[in-house]
Amino acid sequence: MLLTKTLAEIIERAARKAQKKGDLPKFPLPEVVVSRPRQADKGDLSSALALQIVRPVNNALKEQGKERLSPIQIAEIIKRRIADNPYIGRLEVAPPGFMNIWLSPEWVAEQAGAIVEQGPAYFKENIGQGKKVQVEFVSANPTGPLHFGGARNAAIGDTLARLLENSGYEVQREYYVNDRGAQVDTFAETLWRRYQQLHGVEVDIPEKGYPGAYMIDYARAIQAEHGDSLLDLPREEAIPRFRELGLKLVLDELDRDLAMMQVHFDNWFSEQSLYEDGTFERVSAILREQGDLYVKDGAVWFAASKYLPKDDRDEVFIRANGEPGYYASDIAYHYNKFVVRGFDWVIDVWAVDHQNQARRMPAMMKALGLDPDRLTIVLYDLVTLKRGGKEVKISKRSGDIITMREVLEEVGSDAARYFLLSHSNEARIDFDIDLAVAQSSENPVYYIQYAHARVSSILRKAAAEGLDAADADLHLLTHPTEQALIQKMLQLPEVVVEAVDRLAPHHLPHFALDLAKTFTQFYGACRVISTDPADADLTRARLKLVEATKTTLAYILHLMGMTAPEVM
RNA sequence: GCCCUGGUAGUUCAGUGGAUAGAACGCUUCCCUGCGGAGGAAGAGGUCAGAGGUUCAAAUCCUCUCCAGGGUACCA
Structure with missing residues (x-):
């Protein structure tokens, strides 16, 4: 479940009720947003709704000849109309008008059990509703081994695919093979x-x-x-x-x-096939009939400007030498994706040096009678490779290149994926091989995986001692680090939804580090397996919490395409 | 020239309208007779490139400037 959304709905219902009962004047409410304050003393979650609606409230009151309300008064009014629910333990109105929410510790504790019971399903939101989406990525020219720049494309594309397939989409991973020309x-x-x-x-x-x-x-x-x-x-x-x-x-x-690097394609699509199976002819005919093609300087042009603002230029469709231009292939290819294969949504992952091409894609979609929003181009910036702080050229004059394989062999897939994923798509990456390879605490990859190995070790030890978490009284999980750990896990659905919404996988590694940190703090503060028989109940509850942690860590690592080691 | 993207702690990076700007690494101090120390606690460290503007509220939105990278092919 999405806790922020659930609470936003509760607050929204309270505000509506206040309006209905005449506590607040009637006007359309804005979307209610619940966020997580940075400071602990501001609550677990918080809403600024009262601040957002001061103006419409007071405008309406003025019209009615009534006295204006302060944001704090508005917040208090909404607070009084909040219905009973299991989530909110305490709600305080704080200046200048925030509603700060502390979750019910009992409810929080119970979630450790729910996570174990439901497994990764606990964290999944069905955003996709079964929609067919294709993620096309890497698609490097098939003229040699992949150089290291391609690794970022692979990491982003594959992780997006993992995010989508765990969010209710039916996903296909495709590699476009430029096998002609x-x-x-x-x-x-x-x-x-x-x-x-x-x-x-x-x-x-x-x-x-x-x-x-x-x-x-x-x-x-x-x-x-x-x-x-x-x-x-x-x-x-x-x-x-x-x-x-x-x-x-x-x-x-x-x-x-x-x-x-744990990347597997469902389909390798041949560009050449578009010219062998008649797709190119079909698309040419469509564009010709629409009057989108014209001849100039011996070449056939596609009138992209017809579909885009006038500052955009037309594209060569067939070159003067009779060869189709790349844009012609792109049109035929996307015709195939949408019209022939029927994808609801297509995501192409391209390096930023294709930005101009990306801008021209909507014209193509419109010409094909397709909604441009069904095609998303994810652009990411390039990677520079460093060793000990000094830049290493990915491709050399000799034609030799630093291949993805070489780097993976040196730093390992997990570290490479983690590092490549941890930057936002738009940011350039300096990939320092020496840093990525350092198997020390300065490398967050191992900190996260170590947490998973440690969790596994605790569960092994418990099993060896004949202990289990069955019938645990989860309400015993009241220690601040226990509560913090569960609350951290509760954030994962929000992180995934955010990553899907913005097609920004870099939120995952940051969350994973956070989660590992929170677990390690709990581990440092609370002994799980107690030797004192009087602690048997607490041990069971904590074992449940550790099981939930293992589920969560394994799932986030899976989303990133990383391994979750039982031992290290 | 025009277009796109970056500029946040010593370093590498998060943070796309909320409260006192966060994390990791590095640095300082403290904690190891316990489930895996690849630890834990506390702390120092910031002109969010700069200047205006919008807003109850701006690192975040708008305008201009500076710096860095990319794009602007009948290459893909």
């Missing part, structure tokens, strides 16, 4: 020449080809499988053959590398 041809050409070189043929790789050493590895892999049987192919056969062989090698490698 000049760059793939150049890639095939380079691979062919490298293959020839391996067999002693004196050829150079293309000037604008792919000089990286990994291309030689691909060529070797082809040599290993096909020997010299491809040497005699004429160019017009060699290029498509090497394109096909090379793509397979690259995609296999991408799949393996992404699996290293």
